[in-house]
Amino acid sequence: MTPEPLSELPPALARVECSGERHTIRWASGNLVALDHVDPEGERTLAALGGTGCACLDVLGAWSRQQENPGLLTALSRGTQDQIQAEGFQTRTFVPYPATTTPRNVLRPARGGGMTHGWVAVTGSAVGMTGGAVPAGVMDPRTNAGPTREDDLALLGGLGHELTLRLVATVTATLLDRLDGPDRFSARPVLEASLFGRASCALRSWLATPDLEIELQMTRPDEEPSLEWDGGGPVQVALPPEWVTTVWGRDLTVIAGRFSLAVVDSTASRTTLVTIGSDLGTPRQLVVEVL
């Protein structure tokens, strides 16, 4: 069952190079869909039986295995200042698109030489190295093995900023659902660390203070979020873990120069946020409306 907050998030797209064409992966309500494949499940079955795999199917497979993995919150980017570069990893055929101009988190297929296990994630326009990144004399213990957890997370972490937001939001919402269940204590540390890391990244960028220290209090959803800073010591911030899904997961951390503390309500075209200005005055509501 899809956690409720996810149905409120707008769909997001990632473009990948698949079988020599530009294909689109869409996130919606916590699920990934390969828009250019009529029967991806059938293709996955064929690939599992020895048929030819493809980039879109690799992404769907990785997501199906990792969509409840708390480790995804640790692996994936905390924000635009935290860039993923996975050149040291080897995985399956890959993938995303475009190959030359996307500013960050670009994955490129391995080329030439009969390379069938190689992909590369690069930053900006730099050309990375291919899968032969293992140091001389070091055997890759995973040769001939299926994708590992690391392979999956590296693949998903390279799908770009918009997909990263939604994938992290999805896993966060799933873990928050678990907080009401019998293993509610097990997810709390990873949720608190994820909130700390993502709020820290956003606040450092917003306040233009790269080494800003944060003291976080993880609150309940019904408690007032807050942010205080005397300009010298650590920022005191109180946020619920839901902030990662409802605010960070929508890329609404900073709107019109104001830091978003919470979403008040949201429809397909209108979102009302509680925000605070860089003068750290009284929080005020801010409405974002798509006309």
Next chain:
Amino acid sequence: MGCCGVRRNCDPETYLRLAFERTLLSHGPGNPMLEGFEGAVISRALTAAGRLEQETAQRVLDEYELARALRQPQRGRMLMHRRSLAQGQRQRFSTERVAICDRDFEHGNEQWTLLRVLFGDDATRLDLSGVGPPGKRGNPRRHSAMRSLPGGMAPHPHPQTLALADDQGTAATAYVGQSSWGDGSWEATYTSDVPLSPDTQWIEVDGFRLELPERQPAPEVHVEDIEPMDPLRAVLYREILSTDRRQGGADTVEIASRALVATGALGEDDAMLVELRRIADAVANTTPVSGLPEPWTSLLARFSQGDGRSGALPIGAVIDDLEGFSIRLDALFSEPGSFSISLAISPGTPLLRHFPGMGVEPSPITWWAEDDRMNVYVAFSDRGGGGGNLAEGQVTSLAPLDPKATELRLLPTGTRTRAIVTVPLDALAVAR
């Protein structure tokens, strides 16, 4: 609120994760070898205190190891390399005889020195150095060395093979292994295809006959059980003795202490914490302090001394199994400020872990030693190379040998057992 963005009585896993988050988000690329250092220290302390399951700590470490690898390409390669090291298989050593030679001879237009010969039951190994032209003898170890690489950058100045012979009629070919060179000198290790006789009085290298020192009896070796120490105290002792105790202004003993206090494992004024901080200060300042428990008082007694004898002696001892490790102790080198033991170990991780702060498991072996004058010594790995299966290198003490000592007992120590290798010092020969 406590320090560093965490509350007092913080959940241990949360405390650990927040420490890793701060490291991950720290400004600038930093030193990739040292990142994660703080988290690993916290993991060791909290697991030893029973505040965190080892499985949980390892999972968190693995998660952040991957996170760092995804942000630094070289990290990804290191992650793979560490995996390969973790799979190292133990292999047993044999040493029939070690000869420390320091024999100079002219080889073509170069002056060579046969430094050491190690006779095993399957091969013989020679350590050689060379310098040219003759008369300009140098020590390559003091030069900036360049490792020979496949498809290397510069032609190596040493031959790839040597012809060997002994007085028993054995003829062998030795092939070059590790080597380094620079500034007109080189140093290389050669391993023979068949073993030379350990009883030989001389060997020939490319036709040059070199007399060997008289064969010495191998030292006695045995392994004994030790009383296991309280796990938390043991971990904190190891942090005090860690070579990477201080990095970038951080002190592992303080990192561990803060974690224990913040998670409620110990009170700020806990007696053990107070004592450990006194020991750590004394070790850091190399200053004897009264009232410290043993072995610290005996250990600190030789600190800051510079009266060690200069010399070398062969050891030629093998510890077959010390908590899963095989160790070959080759030779002892003594200098005024310290002494070193050249050795090999299998699996190789203890010598390759130049930064032991990186794992949940503390460094598996502590290199203790004691002499017949009640002095205690501890040594650290400061030179090592090899792979997961086997590594060779040396450990070096923090203090010099007592010049009046006649016997040194080497005590490689694990968590439950220790080896005892008794080395007489009367044969300590002057080495160049």
